[in-house]
Amino acid sequence: MNRKSMAVLMLIAALAWVLAACGGGNSSTGANGNTSQQNGGNEQAGNEQSSSEQNEAEQVELHMMHLWPEGTTLAQYNLVNQIVDEFEQDHSNVTVNIEVLDNEQYKNKLKVLSASNKLPDIGFTWAAGFMEPYVKGGEFANLNELLDGDLKDLFVGGTTEAYSFDGNTYALPVELNIVPFYYNKAIFEENGIEVPESYEDLKNVIQTLNDNGVTPFTLGGKDAWTASFWYMYLAERLGGPELLDEAVASSTFTQSELVEAASYLQELVDMNAFIKGFNGLSNDEAKAEFLNGNVAMFLMGTWEVPNYTTNEEIPQEFRDNVGFFKFPVIDGGKGGLDDWVGGPGVGMFVSENSEHPEEAKQFAAHFVKRWGELSVTEAGVIPATKVDTATIDLPQMYIDLLNELNVANKVTLYLDVQMKPVAAEEHYNLVQALLGKAVTPEQFAQQQEDVMKEGN
Amino acid sequence: MNKVMSNKLVLALYVLPALCLLLGIVYVPIVYTGIYGLMEWDGISDMQFIGLDNYVKLLNDSSFWNSAKHSMYFALLSTASLFPYLLVAVLLTGNIRGVNVFRKIYLLPMLLSSVAIAQLWLKVYHPTSGILNTFLEWLGVEQTPSWLADPSIVLGALFIPILWQYAGFYILIYYAALRNIPASIVEAARIDGANAWQIAFRIKIPLISEIIKVTVVLAVVGSLKYFDLIYIMTDGGPNEASEVMASYMYHKAFRAFDFGYGSAVGFFLLLICLVATWIIRKLTATKDKIQYS
Incomplete structure (x- = not known):
């Protein structure tokens, strides 16, 4: 009996080990599957140009990473899901896979992925010194065209500069704190x-x-x-x-x-x-x-x-x-x-090596716009886009802080x-x-x- | 059976899969780490060959030697703790009531993941609401220590969970080895009039000396490259007071974006582990193998 229970104990341990190993294996094959699909999609998208707008266009999968886990930042977590759902409904050929990590893990994973040129199509970065190696290494896509086009005059003055190097902007600010x-x-x-x-x-x-x-x-x-x-x-x-x-x-x-x-x-x-x-x-x-x-x-x-x-x-x-x-x-x-x-918190980047840069940029533009509109009411966070406090009903503390921000003399990053x-x-x-x-x-x-x- | 084993193709079939995995997962990365250690590389842009500069920097890096000192400290303590483990194992092989319960109690922490253990002990050590300080306050201690924030005690505070985590593993190894000693030898000794003390120290422990050597190597090398609990509980802090070699490597490579230097630290860590193993092997080498017969 004693030996038996000991054996059972060991068996459980062994099983746990095997299961853990299998789990790892599965997820890695899953990832491989995704990339091969993306590769295929890309070749075909290259053949028929500008087909992405049409419904019958090739299926596109975008990989997105963010840092607002459900447990500690529920409001932001829900908001991201909402915006992604909207985008997927408007663009039936696009699926966005979301990966969520907490702050520190997110920073680490970003570095590991960038070292192997496998950044997600869309993700978040901190400004200035943090993103400099990524920009210098050509990991982030230049987003000037979005700022000159779709997103013109959307942001609070001075926020995009924190993500700019030599006049080129490589991320779109979503928060201002x-x-x-x-x-x-x-x-x-x-x-x-x-x-x-x-x-x-x-x-x-x-x-x-x-x-x-x-x-x-x-x-x-x-x-x-x-x-x-x-x-x-x-x-x-x-x-x-x-x-x-x-x-x-x-x-x-x-x-x-x-x-x-x-x-x-x-x-x-x-x-x-x-x-x-x-x-x-x-x-x-x-x-x-x-x-x-x-x-x-x-x-x-x-x-x-x-x-x-x-x-x-x-x-x-x-x-x-x-x-x-x-x-x-x-x-x-x-x-x-x-x-x-304070300063702009994280900004959204598009990977330079994305298989679907067009869709990724479209998504980024859609994301910051909707985030600006919704984050105030839904999540109660301050976006880096301009907010009209007169028309929406907001908690008092939030309005007060927003007003402080408007009269701020200087925000040191x-x-x-x-x-x-x-x-x-x-x-x-x-x-x-x-x-x-x-x-x-x-x-x-x-x-x-x-x-x-x-x-x- | 012999025929099957002499067939080279079959042999290859058995050996190759494991060999390929081992090469791919262990040896190839080691070689790469060695190469990266010779580069200036931030992990993103192009590498630049700088020869042995990283290693020169390493030898003059007081922060690294500080972390090495902490690792050595862990290695010493872990080795010293093997002795009580051995005693517990000897006791467990004796016919004491409730032995099975104890054996399971000792083994339990081994089944928990490091993350769970770290979270558990974070709660224990919490400066105001932790069970340890609450207990001390109940005893009337007025200035309860901040276990993980005080540089002078943080290493000791970290070692206790590590001790707790690995106790079961070593006790299990010793226990299994002791159970393998043929009962006839112990019986013969008893007939010759040896007492329990003598049986333990003159017969049982010498007979498992090979196993003890292995555990010493495991304990030393395991301590030198220890990472997980420290990473979660203190992240090497405060101010590098609990930094060990592996966490230092991690901080250099992943936090400071210096993959070249981080790789150099990693490779150096490997060398230290190899040297430590070699020294232990030399120190514990015996001419005659002690055997049952």
């Missing part, structure tokens, strides 16, 4: 505190909350880009709106304000402004602390707004209790209250996006080290500059 503080009104009320007007106020708020045993800020420092927001704001408020852009452009990072910002950030760490163990928490874990009402404030991009307005999965009571405020100004600093950290990949990677390490007090502000700035100077 800024980074405000979200705060829990109930916690503020209980502790008798007001929204801080100045940096001194902010420090007082931190002090009061800590005295009352409430964690002031949640922060997922394991995902270092979230900690980078803090550094960016401090640098901007101290050194003015152009400081960070100039630092990246000139590959210098030792300006006195940049060092000073680092020491300000360490001062906040010393004040216990951040949740315990923040350097070991992922952004999702950190976010959960805010959503559970354990933590008073959260500095995060406006892609979070649906969670505080329309997302039915989160209790109404909590959503009603969330407000936002801007990063306060620092006395004597050069940055203003209406300067933001995320530092890790601005930097080239090697420098960005070092930036992540250094921000973690800074918050963990493993480096001094001077070392932080110097090491960052050294990597930027190498200029990889």
Whole structure:
């Protein structure tokens, strides 16, 4: 009996192994099947020109990858499906296969696929430094013709530039985000505190909350880009709106304000402004602390707004209790209250090596147009296309943020996006080290500059 | 049967499929990695041959040696932990009540995927709501540690789940080896008046010394190239405090877009593993094989 049960146990393990192996095999043959079909389709499409518009045209399969999984970003997930369905109905010969990955995995997979020239026909990329290797390597298609034609004047000024190199645009922005503080009104009320007007106020708020045993800020420092927001704001408020852009452009990072910002950030760490163990928490874990009402404030991009307005999965009571405020100004600093950290989030690219560039571009144009129209009402996210708030019914927080965006003096693009990949990677390490007090502000700035100077 | 086995065609039929797979999946990529290591390549644009520059850079890269140090630390701890595993296995082969239950308990973590284990231990280590810190607070500890965020303890905190994950595997190997020792040998010893301690240390353990050598190699090499749990639980952070060689390779290749350098790290990792295996083989080599008869 004993031997038998042991044997059964092992058998199960073996079976699981075999099944896993089979699963892998299946999916790979599936992918092969697709490519061969696409190849076939392409040859024929080449023979009879411009047949794609007609109903009896060749069947075309487009592969699309996006980064809004059902679990964490339901609104965006549904919206993508809706737009794809519409497109497939209008173009009966086109099928769009969607692959969904979460943020980090998405970034990784994109790199792996590009290394083997197998990018999806349509996908999303981040701006500037992130996409530069792809553009230089000729992986993304030039989308100028769409911008001059179908999509003329559709985008908010300045958003397409973040995806442009030498006057050519290689992706269509779909999101525009800024980074405000979200705060829990109930916690503020209980502790008798007001929204801080100045940096001194902010420090007082931190002090009061800590005295009352409430964690002031949640922060997922394991995902270092979230900690980078803090550094960016401090640098901007101290050194003015152009400081960070100039630092990246000139590959210098030792300006006195940049060092000073680092020491300000360490001062906040010393004040216990951040949740315990923040350097070991992922952004999702950190976010959960805010959503559970354990933590008073959260500095995060406006892609979070649906969670505080329309997302039915989160209790109404909590959503009603969330407000936002801007990063306060620092006395004597050069940055203003209406300067933001943010920028276009992801943009849609079309692969240069797509078997069906025409259909892919058509789809991309359709996607950004419909996304612009629907994302506001359906998903509650801010598109990079112009929005007419007068005609549609929107949550108040959303309208307020949109208005903030309209009067924004300057939106500084995320530092890790601005930097080239090697420098960005070092930036992540250094921000973690800074918050963990493993480096001094001077070392932080110097090491960052050294990597930027190498200029990889 | 012998006739069939002497037919070269049949032999080839049996051997070739596995050989082709092995070549295609293991050896060809190794060669490619070696070649990529000689290139400057961001993974997208054209490669540029730069000779041994990547390896020179590697030898002077303090971050890499830092990660190598962490890997060595894991290798040492894993090897040291083999001894308690061996003891547990010896105990399990004894006639103790409930042995079967224990055997299954030890084996269970091995059946879980690394991702599940990582998620589980992330919850355990959570600084405020984790079971570990909740328990410590209940005991009256005021400054509970931030297990995965504190550079000074993160390695230790990561090693415990790894220990837990692989315990069953090694215990199972030892257990199987110990069960293979003919009962007559143990009986003879008992008749000669050997006590349980002597039977374990003078007879059973020496008899499975070949297996022990194999597990030492497995533990060392496995630790040197360990990746998954660390990638999920800390991603090498905070600030490279838990970076190991494999995660460093991954970060260089896939995060920093430096496939050439990443490949160099990978190839160097392979060399280190080969050297480690060779050294262990040399150190544990015995002239006479200990056998049952």
